[in-house]
Amino acid sequence: MNGGFSGSPGPPAQIAATAVSVSFGAKAALEGVSVSVARGEWVALIGPNGAGKTTLLRAIGRMIRSSGGIELAGHQISRLGQRKLARLIAYVPQHPVLPPEMTGLDYLTLGRTPHLGYFAVESDADRRICLDLLDRMTLGDMADRRLATMSGGEAQRLVLARALAQQAPILLLDEPTSALDLGRRVDALELIDELRTERSLTVLSAIHDLTLAGQFADRLVLLHEGRVAADGEPAAVLRDDLLSETFGAGVDVFRTASGHLAVISQRRDSGR
C-alpha cells in the first residue's frame, strides 16, 4: 500500500496561501496571511489563542469562506469540487465528532468517501486499505469496537487513520495531540512524522506546545492577531523576545543537552 501520490513531480509548493483574509461578522480573524508549504514539508502554526491558527487551517481546507488566493498542488481551491478537494487534502479536527455507536472500521471507511461514487458502497479494495491502516496504527482490534469504548489516545489515532484513508497528499492537523498525555503526544507526533516520510505527505498543523512544535516541524509560522508575526526554522522563531511579546507572558528558550529547543514560561511575579 502506498499513498498513491508518489509519482508526478508537481510544483514545489503543495500549499500556497497568498494574502488570505477571513472575517467573522465585523471581526477580522485573518488579515493578509501568506503561508506556503513545500511538498513533504511539515510546517507548524503556533501562536496564542485566537491568533487565527484554526481559522487558517479551515480556510485552506475550504471549510470557511476566505478572500485571497489558496492553491493546493497547483489548483485554486475555489475551482475544485468537493470530492476532488477531499482527495487532495485530509483534515484532522481538534474536536472530531465521534458517533458513540459507530464501530472503528465503519468510522475509518468514512475516509474512503472521496474515492467512491455517490451511490457506491466500499469495495473490498477500500476495506483492505482501511484494515491495513488499522494494523499500521496498531488499532487492529478496534475494527469492531464502538467509538464510545475507546480511550482518548485510541480515538485520536483512529481519526488520524481516517484522514490517511483519504490518501490525500496534504494533511491538515488542528491540535492533533491536545487530548493526549506527554508520552502519547510524542508517540502521535512520531507516528505522523513516520507516515509523512513513508507517504511523502505535506503536513500543516496547528500546535500549542512550542517545544514539540520546534522538535517536529521543519518550519514554524507564528501567528499573532490574525497576521504572520514570524516564519522560519524553529531556531529563528522560538526566540524569547518574540514569544514573550506575542504570548504576553515571559518566556525562556533553552537549548537542551540533546540539542533541542525548550520553551518555558516565566511566573508573572518571578521578578527576573
Add this chain to the structure above:
Amino acid sequence: MSRPRADTGTARRPEPGTSPGSPGGRTGSAANVRALRQSGRTARRIAVAAAILILALIAGVSIGPVSVSPGAIADTLIAHLPWHPAVSIQPIDAAIIWQIRLPRVLLGALVGAMLSGGGAAYQGVFRNPLADPYLLGVAAGAGLGATAVIISGGSLALLPVAAFAGGVAAVGLTYLLGATGRRIDDMGPRGSTGSASILLAGVAVASVLTAAQTYLQQAHTQTLQSVYAWILGGLSDATWDQAWMIMPYVLISGLTLLAYRRLLDVLRVGETEAATLGVNVPRLRLIVVVAATLGVAAAVSVSGLIGFVGIIVPHIVRLTAGASYRIIVPVSMIGGAAFLVLADIAARTVQPDTEVPIGVITAAIGAPFFLFVLRSRRASADLS
C-alpha cells in the same frame, strides 16, 4: 448487541503495508473476519424486518369482521395472476380480500414505509433525533390544501392532489427561505452549511400554514367534521387507485433514500467533517429532502396526518438493529410498513362498530413500545 466472538486466527493474510520493525502489530486478522461478516449482518436484519412485514400483511388481510384464511388469500392472489392454475374460492371471500382488505393493507404499508423512511432521512440529514417527516411543513401544507378543497366543496378526487401540492409547496417555501440568503449559523469560525436556518424556517412556515388552515376550518363549521376526520388520518377509504397513484412517488422516494444511506452515515460526523470527506452537504441535503418530501407528501395525500410513525419507528430500528443508516433506512421503511399495517388492524378491530383514528393507535401503542425499547437498551444510545 453482543455477538459471539468467533475469532479465527487462521484468516491472516500478508500485510504489505506493515514493515517488520514498525509499531504496527499484526492484530488485524480478527478484524478482517468481522469486516467480512458485516454485510451479512445488515442483510440478516433486513430479512428479519421483511419477515415481520409479511406476517403483518397476512394478518392485515385475514383479520376483520369476517376473517379469511391465509389459504384463501393465496388463492385470491393466484386468481389474479395472468396465467393461473384453477383455484376455487368463495366469491364473497375473494371480494373481501381483493376489493377491501388488500388495497387497505397495501396502502397502509406504503404510507408507513414513506413516513418512517422520511423520518429516518430527516433525522439523518439534519442530525436531529427529534426530526419527524412533518418537520419542514409537509403536514401543515397538506392540511391547508385538503382543507381548502373540503370547504370549497370541490370534488373529493381533488383532495389528494391538493394535499400533495400543499405539502410539497410548503417544503419548497421552507427551503427557499431557509437555505438562501444570509444564514444565521454561517458566521462563526466553525463554519456551517445552514441546516439550523432550514429547520427554523420550517417551524415558521408550518406555523403560518397551520394558522391559515385553522382559520379556514373554523370559518366553515359545516365542514368541520370532514376536515377534522382528514387531519386525524386513516386508511378507511383505501382503494387500488390510491395505491397506484402514490406508487411512483413511493418508488422514487424509497430508491433515492436507499441510494443515499451511506452518505447519511458520513453525515453522522457532522456537516463540516462530512464536507472535508468530500460530501457536498447542501446538495446531499437538498436531494434527501426532495426525495423524502415527495414520499411523505404522497403518503399524507391519501392517509391524512398520521403521527408518531415517522419519529418512533426509526428510533426503534436504531435501538434494536443498529445505528448505521445503511440499516436504519431500509429497516425503517420495512418496519414502518409493518407497524402501520398492524396499527390499522387495531384501528378497525378495537371497537366493534366504529373505527378508532389510526393516529390514536400509533401513539397509544407506539409511544409505550418505544419507551420500553428505550429503557431496555443502552442508555448511551447514539441518537444523532
